[in-house]
Amino acid sequence: MKERDCKIIQDLLPNYIEKLTNEETNKFIEEHLKTCEECKKIYNNMKKDLNVDNKIKEKKKVKFLKKYRNKLRILEIIILIIVVAFVVNTGRKMYIITDLNNKAQEYVNSTNYHRTSYSLDNGNYNKLEVFSLGDKKKLILTTMTEDGEKEVVTTYGTKIGTVPDTPYAKTYPPLEKYKQNIYKVTDTEKTAMLDVEVGMSVDNQEAFWGIENTKDLIMTAITSSINKTTFNGNECYYVSGTPAILPNASMYVNKDTGLLISTMASEYENPDGERGRIAGTEYEYEFGTVTEEDFIEPDISEYTIVEQ
Numbered sequence: 382m383k384e385r386d387c388k389i390i391q392d393l394l395p396n397y398i399e400k401l402t403n404e405e406t407n408k409f410i411e412e413h414l415k416t417c418e419e420c421k422k423i424y425n426n427m428k429k430d431l432n433v434d435n436k437i438k439e440k441k442k443v444k445f446l447k448k449y450r451n452k453l454r455i456l457e458i459i460i461l462i463i464v465v466a467f468v469v470n471t472g473r474k475m476y477i478i479t480d481l482n483n484k485a486q487e488y489v490n491s492t493n494y495h496r497t498s499y500s501l502d503n504g505n506y507n508k509l510e511v512f513s514l515g516d517k518k519k520l521i522l523t524t525m526t527e528d529g530e531k532e533v534v535t536t537y538g539t540k541i542g543t544v545p546d547t548p549y550a551k552t553y554p555p556l557e558k559y560k561q562n563i564y565k566v567t568d569t570e571k572t573a574m575l576d577v578e579v580g581m582s583v584d585n586q587e588a589f590w591g592i593e594n595t596k597d598l599i600m601t602a603i604t605s606s607i608n609k610t611t612f613n614g615n616e617c618y619y620v621s622g623t624p625a626i627l628p629n630a631s632m633y634v635n636k637d638t639g640l641l642i643s644t645m646a647s648e649y650e651n652p653d654g655e656r657g658r659i660a661g662t663e664y665e666y667e668f669g670t671v672t673e674e675d676f677i678e679p680d681i682s683e684y685t686i687v688e689q
């Protein structure tokens with residue numbers, strides 16, 4: 382009888398230690414343990430073993446949690462670093478763009494400048510010189526074709542107003558209205574058109590003229606890449622990815638003046654959805670060098686007058 386009891390008790394002991402047995406069973410086990418040395422010994426040993434087992438399990442659990450927590454912390458740190466780097470880099474670009482824009486204003490507001498630009502477009506070499514003196518503008522456009530044909534169109538204009546409803550005025554600098562005398566010299570003839578009224582926009586000297594508000598500034602800073610470099614010996618920034626200005630444009634901007642030094646050829650789409658291409662262009666500037674002498678027109682008697 383006792384032997385049978387012992388077997389049952391020993392069977393129940395693991396569950397008893399884990400507190401899975403009911404009250405009545407507990408009483409029965411406890412009564413038995415009081416009187417049976419053999420079972421008591423087994424009970425004590427089993428309890429010890431289970432405790433050790435649980436401790437190991439607990440330790441493993443803590444170790445795993447620690448490891449997991451460490452991994453989580455590393456991930457948090459990595460994300461934080463990425464976010465901070467992004468914010469710092471965007472801030473840096475916003476600062477550079479704003480700084481260059483401010484520097485360029487001095488020249489944008491200048492009424493006495495001489496700007497020369499060079500481009501190669503579909504095999505044609507173009508050189509455009511703009512002379513600005515107050516309300517007067519002289520443009521010299523020299524075109525040389527692949528076949529060596531040369532054409533020089535010189536325009537003497539005086540500003541007589543602005544064009545009220547400039548298309549795309551939000552994107553491009555507003556057009557000004559000029560009254561012009563246009564002189565064209567080719568290899569074979571000299572012609573002139575007098576008193577022509579045209580809308581012109583020639584004053585977009587700064588690089589970032591498309592950025593009109595903080596939203597444009599932030600968007601441009603996020604999407605653009607701006608790197609320090611040199612171009613023709615000038616310290617400058619190489620800027621690309623500026624959708625507020627030209628979607629596919631990249632350009633060199635003078636670090637000290639904020640002026641465009643060079644733009645790469647780019648494609649664009651105007652608000653009407655028409656696609657176009659702008660040739661790569663290089664720019665040179667002089668300020669304060671234009672005089673009235675630059676506006677002395679050629680001897681009209683050498684030219685054939687053509688009607689518009």
Ligand SMILES: [Zn+2]
Nearest residue numbers: 387417419420
């Ligand atoms: Zn027993």
